[in-house]
Amino acid sequence: MADSSIDRNDTFPKLLIRNARERPQRAAMREKDLGIWQTWSWSQVLDEVQALAGGLMSLGLQRDDKVATIGNNRPQLYWAVAAAQSMGAVPVPVYQDSGADEMQYVLDHGDVRFCVVEDQEQVDKVLSVKDQLPKLEAIIYEDPRGLQNYDEPYLHSLESIQEQGREYARQHQGFYETEVAKGKGEELSVIVYTSGTTGRPKGVMLSYDNLLKSAEFATAFDGVTESDETLAYLPMAWVGDHFITYCQGFLKGFCLNCPESPDTVVTDLREIGPTYYFAPPRVWENLITSVMVRMENASRIKQKMFHYYMALARRVGVDLLEGKPVGTWDRINYAIGNLLVYGPLRNVLGFTRIRLAYTAGEAIGPDIFDFFRSIGVNLKQLYGQTECAVYLCLQKDDDVRPDTVGPPGEGVEIQLADNGEVLYRSPGVFMGYYKNDEETQKTKTADGWVHSGDAGMFTEDGHLRIIDRAKDVGRLHDGTMFSPKFVENKLKFHPHIMEAVAFGHERESVMAFINIDFEALSNWAERENITFTGYVDLAGRPEVYDLIRREVEAVNQDLASDPELAPIQVTRFVILHKELDPDDGEITRTRKVRRRIINERYHELIEALYRGDESAHVAVPVTYEDGGTGVLEGTLRISDATTYEPMKKAG
Numbered sequence: 001m002a003d004s005s006i007d008r009n010d011t012f013p014k015l016l017i018r019n020a021r022e023r024p025q026r027a028a029m030r031e032k033d034l035g036i037w038q039t040w041s042w043s044q045v046l047d048e049v050q051a052l053a054g055g056l057m058s059l060g061l062q063r064d065d066k067v068a069t070i071g072n073n074r075p076q077l078y079w080a081v082a083a084a085q086s087m088g089a090v091p092v093p094v095y096q097d098s099g100a101d102e103m104q105y106v107l108d109h110g111d112v113r114f115c116v117v118e119d120q121e122q123v124d125k126v127l128s129v130k131d132q133l134p135k136l137e138a139i140i141y142e143d144p145r146g147l148q149n150y151d152e153p154y155l156h157s158l159e160s161i162q163e164q165g166r167e168y169a170r171q172h173q174g175f176y177e178t179e180v181a182k183g184k185g186e187e188l189s190v191i192v193y194t195s196g197t198t199g200r201p202k203g204v205m206l207s208y209d210n211l212l213k214s215a216e217f218a219t220a221f222d223g224v225t226e227s228d229e230t231l232a233y234l235p236m237a238w239v240g241d242h243f244i245t246y247c248q249g250f251l252k253g254f255c256l257n258c259p260e261s262p263d264t265v266v267t268d269l270r271e272i273g274p275t276y277y278f279a280p281p282r283v284w285e286n287l288i289t290s291v292m293v294r295m296e297n298a299s300r301i302k303q304k305m306f307h308y309y310m311a312l313a314r315r316v317g318v319d320l321l322e323g324k325p326v327g328t329w330d331r332i333n334y335a336i337g338n339l340l341v342y343g344p345l346r347n348v349l350g351f352t353r354i355r356l357a358y359t360a361g362e363a364i365g366p367d368i369f370d371f372f373r374s375i376g377v378n379l380k381q382l383y384g385q386t387e388c389a390v391y392l393c394l395q396k397d398d399d400v401r402p403d404t405v406g407p408p409g410e411g412v413e414i415q416l417a418d419n420g421e422v423l424y425r426s427p428g429v430f431m432g433y434y435k436n437d438e439e440t441q442k443t444k445t446a447d448g449w450v451h452s453g454d455a456g457m458f459t460e461d462g463h464l465r466i467i468d469r470a471k472d473v474g475r476l477h478d479g480t481m482f483s484p485k486f487v488e489n490k491l492k493f494h495p496h497i498m499e500a501v502a503f504g505h506e507r508e509s510v511m512a513f514i515n516i517d518f519e520a521l522s523n524w525a526e527r528e529n530i531t532f533t534g535y536v537d538l539a540g541r542p543e544v545y546d547l548i549r550r551e552v553e554a555v556n557q558d559l560a561s562d563p564e565l566a567p568i569q570v571t572r573f574v575i576l577h578k579e580l581d582p583d584d585g586e587i588t589r590t591r592k593v594r595r596r597i598i599n600e601r602y603h604e605l606i607e608a609l610y611r612g613d614e615s616a617h618v619a620v621p622v623t624y625e626d627g628g629t630g631v632l633e634g635t636l637r638i639s640d641a642t643t644y645e646p647m648k649k650a651g
Helices: 012-022 042-058 075-086 100-109 120-128 158-171 175-182 208-222 239-252 262-272 281-296 300-321 328-349 366-374 437-443 484-492 518-527 535-539 542-560 595-601 603-611
Strands: 027-033 036-041 066-070 090-094 112-117 138-141 155-157 188-193 203-207 229-231 255-258 276-279 356-359 379-383 413-416 421-425 450-458 464-469 497-503 510-516 570-575 615-623 629-640
Touching (some): 012 075, 012 175, 027 262, 036 042, 042 075, 042 158, 042 175, 075 090, 075 112, 075 175, 075 188, 075 239, 100 112, 120 138, 155 158, 158 175, 188 239, 203 208, 229 239, 229 262, 239 255, 239 276, 276 281, 281 328, 300 366, 366 379, 366 484, 413 450, 464 484, 484 497, 484 510, 484 542, 510 603, 518 535, 518 542, 542 629, 595 603, 603 629
Parallel strands (some): 066 112, 090 188, 112 138, 138 155, 229 255, 276 356, 510 570
Antiparallel strands (some): 188 203, 450 464, 497 510, 570 629
16 A cells, blocks of 8 residues: 555645645635635535545446536536546546537547536536437536426436435445545546647646646745635636646645636635736736726826836836846835835736736737736746646746746756757656547657647747747748747737737738727727727727727837847738637637638638738628527728838947
8 A cells, every 4th residue: 555545645635635634724715606705624625525526436436437527617616626536537627618519529539427517507518418428427516506497317416416425425434535545646637628729629638747746846946835825717627727726726735716707807816815826818918908998097197107107117127026236216216106006006906915927828928928027026937738737947036038938947858849849858748648649649759758839949048938839930921930929919918909810921921810809999989989889890990990000000110129020010900890719719718829710711801911902801600609600791991000110220
């Protein structure tokens, strides 16, 4: 038993038992329900997990079975993950906003026997494809509202399953500790399905060793302790949430907080005031948009004060955060700005107690990155992938740069292929893709090197710079290197632009699709007394085109300030009449652009941009909230944007 003893702490259920012993009364999880925060201590979480594990055993759960979780971040769904692992089963988290067909693929491919879901919405989706899931035996729901008249024999409330589990525990004394002790670090811990920018999602198999070794290094690197608090609001199916919230939380014993709903995240963030915060670039972009919208509604005096102190922050804020020397007057003036602007701004955003913040998932625009650091938020970049248990590179507090992701971390080896692709080896490298040996062999070499699919380069002092996805990096007709993501991030820094897609590979110039930020633009339109009937109408208004054109031209001016970037200025753009949507296959659930689908679906619109047409008629398929489909047609205006002569570098 020595190798698999319960004290070995090489699986998350063993860490749960350790936490319940060492810090039984310390808060482990919180959830806001009906406006009130409810708290579970580590000993209470262990009781809940044990009851759920027993209930699953009473339903016939066996080691290596697959248990899906579907829903928003709920303590009960994290319990389900731990309960499955405790009994030697494997959790398979599924994106809660997946359509029924997408959900069916993951549940079927993942050989799922049991589903633990949040509510009626998820029950209905699973039921709609149940006849295509021959291995699915039971659906367990946490929220019973609306389900009273459902009479399927395989449908169970989580409460009833836990009651069965408590009875199971009475009849099988010590079953929980016995099963947990069987677990080993080299065993499969979770199957995380990737977002699939180029095709069907792939199930990434991560072992306990993969996740724990990565988590141990990352938490030691940043000094994460049981006193930290984090907000669990990102999709549970995304490896970022699983790693930060579940893996690091169980390892260090800190508290995870679940918001009441996705709509209350901003309010709940302010109430909790986490010390440790993790978000992909789109969240940071949305936060900036909310700030800019608030300032547009502020008085002229407040606007002037905001812009004055933000200019000061851009000049000296990052240096102060990193402890670098700053002139006495600037230091005093920044302290005043902290009282009047930066402190209140951090408070509004929920960052009053923030000690550590990370962004990952894809490249973040340097303007967005510098904005938060300049107001005193210790935002850093993490580079990694699902296939390496999240982390490859981390940034030290005193060595943070917007254009790199830091040097390779402990135990990580990185090399660049001849075409610039990043290859890596690390303790976190995945076991393989579930039931997909062909893709595993394409991605991972026999000696453990993984093809990241990212194009990168090293700086002279060993920092890794990620350029873009290797398949997306192209060149303009004149040979200028063109990274669409770089241009898109520049555009999305502006508060009225939600999403952008840039084109230019083997073309004379760069063109762009724009998705407006409907909330921000609605606010602006109301102040400007511009009437509109909805998204399509607002997106096509001449006043909106003028506003977006000015923002595109501001990006062009910025690009022109660097002679090497001047050639990738945006010459023409079109505002799309619909948001790019995961349900339509245009972006992933983590909001990464599916460029192949965009290029195919909007081919005629792209050609109209390059032909110099003033407008173009488009008809694209759409998926409605009820799962129905249709076609959205419209004639879209195409606008030119002013480009600027490149500025000469000094000296």
